[in-house]
Amino acid sequence: EPEVTQTPSHQVTQMGQEVILRCVPISNHLYFYWYRQILGQKVEFLVSFYNNEISEKSEIFDDQFSVERPDGSNFTLKIRSTKLEDSAMYFCASKAGHGGYTFGSGTRLTVV
Amino acid sequence: DQQVKQNSPSLSVQEGRISILNCDYTNSMFDYFLWYKKYPAEGPTFLISISSIKDKNEDGRFTVFLNKSAKHLSLHIVPSQPGDSAVYFCAASAGGGNKLTFGTGTQLKVEL
Numbered sequence: 001e002p003e004v005t006q007t008p009s010h011q012v013t014q015m016g017q018e019v020i021l022r023c024v025p026i027s028n029h030l031y032f033y034w035y036r037q038i039l040g041q042k043v044e045f046l047v048s049f050y051n052n053e054i055s056e057k058s059e060i061f062d063d064q065f066s067v068e069r070p071d072g073s074n075f076t077l078k079i080r081s082t083k084l085e086d087s088a089m090y091f092c093a094s095k096a097g098h099g100g101y102t103f104g105s106g107t108r109l110t111v112v
Numbered sequence: 113d114q115q116v117k118q119n120s121p122s123l124s125v126q127e128g129r130i131s132i133l134n135c136d137y138t139n140s141m142f143d144y145f146l147w148y149k150k151y152p153a154e155g156p157t158f159l160i161s162i163s164s165i166k167d168k169n170e171d172g173r174f175t176v177f178l179n180k181s182a183k184h185l186s187l188h189i190v191p192s193q194p195g196d197s198a199v200y201f202c203a204a205s206a207g208g209g210n211k212l213t214f215g216t217g218t219q220l221k222v223e224l
Contacts, residue, residue: 004155033211043156043201043214056211091155093212100146101212103155 002026006092006104013082013111021077021107023092029102031095032075034067036060036088037106043091049075082111115139116204118215125222131189133218135202138183142204146212147176147187150199159200160187192222 005024013019025032034046047057049067066078075094079086092104117136125131133147143164148156162169162176162185169176175188189196202215 006155035212035214042216043203043212045211045213048211058211089153093155100158100161102158103148105155106153108153 002102004092004094004102004104006090006107008107009105010108011110013109015084015111016081019079019082019109021079021090021092021109023075023077023104024073025075025092025094026096026102027073029094029096031055031097032067032069033093033095033101034077035091035093035103037091038085038088046077046090079109082109084111087111115142116202116213116215118200118202118218120218121216122219122221125192125220127194127222127224128191131187131192131196131220131222133187133189133200133202133220135185135187135215136183137185137204139204139206139213140183141206142213143207144205145176145178145185146203146205147174148201148203148214149196150201150217156201189220192220194222194224196220197222 007022032049037043045058047061048055064080068076089106091106093101095101146161147159150156160171160174160176162178178185199217199219201217203212
């Protein structure tokens, strides 16, 4: 069964450093998303991406965040200057059209 | 912003019995509802969904019921199995391709 692949599974970074979280969505999917889950809290929407541009973003997704789909297969989330409160599980998801979303297994980001 | 609510943080059920997980929503624009199962340090795994044009959808041991007038949906698992023990998230979207809004989750424990 097709799956969404995320790398790395765990990333530790120092406060103020830049991180790039990588995702390979399912190949024929059209919609791409990033969500995050802070420990003990609910899964929160960050950003959606369709037709090579951001279609929606949440308040969390400020100027420190950016997304790219550089080569038609990878979908990346960059955090320019990480803060302690960015520590969370980050999930990539993709979707064909109508129907279910498929989530990756997540990247645990720890900012120290 | 509690557009999707799961008021029971935990539920304990005996093996073989029915598990009923509940979810309420406030946004009348939501037209697609999903249930996800999540284990610690893993991504949400899609279980079952329902469109707002239906009031019931079944898939094996899982049935989702939607009551649009009450803005309420429920997930029934019967019979419950120990492997069903996980956190269950209700999620909703408004329009195809749009972001998911998640509830806070219900921890289901199925006991022998």
